Amino acid sequence: MGQVNADASRDVEGEPEAVFAALVDYAATRPKLLTEHFSDYEVREGGQGAGTVVHWKLQATKKRSRECLFDVTQPADLTLVETDRNSTMVTTWTVAPAGEGRSRVNVNTRWQGAGGVGGFFEKTFAPSGLRKIYDGVLAKLDDVV
Numbered sequence: 001m002g003q004v005n006a007d008a009s010r011d012v013e014g015e016p017e018a019v020f021a022a023l024v025d026y027a028a029t030r031p032k033l034l035t036e037h038f039s040d041y042e043v044r045e046g047g048q049g050a051g052t053v054v055h056w057k058l059q060a061t062k063k064r065s066r067e068c069l070f071d072v073t074q075p076a077d078l079t080l081v082e083t084d085r086n087s088t089m090v091t092t093w094t095v096a097p098a099g100e101g102r103s104r105v106n107v108n109t110r111w112q113g114a115g116g117v118g119g120f121f122e123k124t125f126a127p128s129g130l131r132k133i134y135d136g137v138l139a140k141l142d143d144v145v
Contacts, residue, residue, distance in 0.1 A: 008134035009106040011098045014145040019103040020078045020095045024049035035136040050074040088112040
């Protein structure tokens with residue numbers, strides 16, 4: 001069983017604090033960022049940054065879906081961490097300045113993958129699939145901010 005990592009990043013319009021404020025707003029903004037890969041979105045506690053508990057179903061492929069229940073923390077300025085209660089999945093969002101009125105948003109998701117042949121295919125193909133999903137989310141973030 002090996003660790004699987006998926007990364008995506010994008011420069012978006014907006015000051016880092018404004019972009020981060022959009023990311024931590026699970027009540028109003030986050031639902032607007034989700035692509036067709038997400039369903040059953042529900043804020044169960046909180047709704048603004050640290051202390052939020054949020055649920056969604058992620059449909060990565062036609063045959064592969066995952067029920068996610070995330071605890072949200074903010075370990076540092078402009079850093080947001082979503083830790084799934086149902087698996088080893090951890091998603092970290094970071095926002096940094098990227099020039100005048102622009103921000104660089106990075107998202108990294110990691111988890112302990114399966115072993116054997118299935119794990120090989122998961123480690124090989126899952127990161128690019130998840131990157132495409134996050135590319136869509138980041139594009140919507142650019143539109144919303």
